Amino acid sequence: MKEQPIISVSAAEMQQLKNMIPDEERLFIGDQIPEDYLYDEYVEETGGLFAVALPKTKEEIVQLVKFANQADLSIITRGAGTGLSGATAPTNGELVIDVHLMNQIVDFDEKTMTLTVEPGVLLGEVQEFIEKKGFFYPPDPGSKHSSIGGNVATNAGGMRAVKYGVTRDYVRELDVVLANGEEMKLGSLNIKSSSGYDLKDLFIGSEGTLGITTLIKLKVIPLPKTSLSAIAAFENLKDATDAVLTILKNGVDPTALEFFEKEAIEMSEKDNHLAFPSQKGQAYLLITLDGDSTASVERRMKLLEESALQHHLIELVPLTNPEDDHTAWFLRDKLLTAVVNYTEQVTMDEVVPINHVSTLYQYTKELQAESGLEMISFGHAGDGNLHTCVTRGDIQDQAEWENKRDDVLTKLYHKIDELGGLPSAEHGIGLIKKPYFEKMTADINLAIMRKIKAVIDPDHRLNPSKIF
């Protein structure tokens, strides 16, 4: 961490800030700031902060933004702090607006199937609340402790994107506060629009650089009546990912279509003292089908099996037993934790066109042979989103690890670019993928993004130095 930067804020201004957020436990200034805000486990070196404020209302946010303008402070908006790209890491004396106390589920309108929530509501709370009412919020990012505001800021994806899409597809309307404190509504409850530029989608995924979200209206859908998961075991990952293309083409319409190698799931098995319900083969697909009837799911499960058999399926294990289902998904969910517990590593979030998943996977194995760094891949095969972990293993020397790691990452991102892929599918660019993103993005696209940032936030007050 850098030295705390020197911010010239007068005593009168300091008092003004304290009057704005009158509760002591909602405002931390200078050396009172809890450690948690100052470090980011994914960013090697972070800067200091001026203050952290925890507003409870939109009005307090507006006041804080106006204060930041007056005192010439930059602003970082923070939700649950579960981001994986360093988008909320301090860089140089920012004011953090932490919205996690704005955590009310405001309204559910069954007629328009719209759920209105504050940005600090956790994803898990959204899912639980709405499923109790018989409805469904499909986006399903790994961390149920992430905030819905953060989900919007990163356009979070998750397991069910292959059938249901991502956060973007479920945001109807956003209330935002702009960099100058002005308020704005984006989108509407209307299902269709051909009325002017689509500003809502510009703000979604902009990682706190264009505005601060204060209220979110989400689309929900009727809860599927039934679902069933299964494991498909293959001799190698190429067969598994080839099968994915056939499964999608044949209209199996899977809700989730995860892939991982035996090596990876073994780490999770060891870490959790549980056995994965298939022990055959070297690569797996973990699949969920949902639908309006058992008959429909069963019919598509058969179609799935036929599709997979064209690619040397070893066995299909339907997880009809709830315990097996739980074990399989639990081990999948804990994959990353198992890798993290095993060794220091960098987890990527790359995406490639779905026909290139196995090419990219093969390339990680080539890099593994070349560099000696073990590369573990898992991810969402149905949408081309891999999470490749570049692991340190038993390299003792810090410089050797850093050099090898950086070399491998450079080569990997270069390959992803070559395959028409992107550096981030669902976690965002933040601080840590910025150099790769800038390299992989055409100059004209970057130039237009920068120009748009400059007209919406001319002082670069909101999360500066993030994304690009």
Add this chain to the structure above:
Amino acid sequence: MKEQPIISVSAAEMQQLKNMIPDEERLFIGDQIPEDYLYDEYVEETGGLFAVALPKTKEEIVQLVKFANQADLSIITRGAGTGLSGATAPTNGELVIDVHLMNQIVDFDEKTMTLTVEPGVLLGEVQEFIEKKGFFYPPDPGSKHSSIGGNVATNAGGMRAVKYGVTRDYVRELDVVLANGEEMKLGSLNIKSSSGYDLKDLFIGSEGTLGITTLIKLKVIPLPKTSLSAIAAFENLKDATDAVLTILKNGVDPTALEFFEKEAIEMSEKDNHLAFPSQKGQAYLLITLDGDSTASVERRMKLLEESALQHHLIELVPLTNPEDDHTAWFLRDKLLTAVVNYTEQVTMDEVVPINHVSTLYQYTKELQAESGLEMISFGHAGDGNLHTCVTRGDIQDQAEWENKRDDVLTKLYHKIDELGGLPSAEHGIGLIKKPYFEKMTADINLAIMRKIKAVIDPDHRLNPSKIF
């Protein structure tokens, strides 16, 4: 039409243009311009044009754009010329770039389920081509003779939006030429992205004001295995639209959910000498269900009936007989033509949150009583998109009709705004809805749209004076 504007283009420049587009039948200058380009049936007064060029390649488009920069001409991009909002109407001496000769289906990649087309390919050609291959391009705007480039420019919707979404949801990648002749790619074949600002969605629906589309990569999906339509007859439109909310909430998952009054379908019956397959009640829903099996469709048809019975359904007529099915949809498709044949009228394209459809409909009937102008409504009940026709009937006096019409439109758009609606769901703002759009859009949203336009097209060269 205004006088042809005087454009100062030198003889040398004129020759340059002729060298660029060497075929006589692909370049029309000044008084050689066919009438069709100079008028727009939806715009009362249009300006003149400088020239019309019909490029066959992206390279020709780049040259034309550079020429327009050099000669300081504005550009209108035009597809099939089927737009309903005057977005391609001349305003003051523009150069029209008509892309309808760029009409090649370039590639179909089954692995990524991506169809690559030039912008001049017609929607009907896209649908026919891909269905023959066993795949499905769901967006289904009324005009099959519209160009796919125009569909992208207006974010066209259509009948199947309630289940499958709109054009926006099926555009993976766009190649565009910017106002200065620079080329740019938007989007990618990747299914997920959290990599920088979403510029693709900004360009979709921008009605030719941000760039000229030269290539489009569309997402297609497996063709549904079976489908069945039905008519639900009700005593009044309120029952019908209330039933829509219950149908959607109960997970019937309709592909299409159209509504119209008996009065409207009677016009189409008379015009086409055909009888609609239900003659009971005063308001109808015309519904399609599709799915992976007959059993699934039948089960949901039963659920549909149960849902409609909660709202005083008079009869449900499943269109199992292909002839009935054809008649019902043919009469629905010809509704607008029937109204047009009956009298002069203005067709709107408003959208309101789905729970407000019947409120808006009631209001059109109040305005009818007040103004004496007959108001005929039909549209896409499943997504809140009405097409209200304000008809002239037997008003002889031109000024009286214009005054009454404008008064009614002003009141209607005011009501739509009050209900949280928008002026255009799927046709675009163009020229004719501009005043209403500007009134219904918050100043800050308009200001940001204008700023974005100004940084992407600083000379306002592309379709100036459209949208805002």
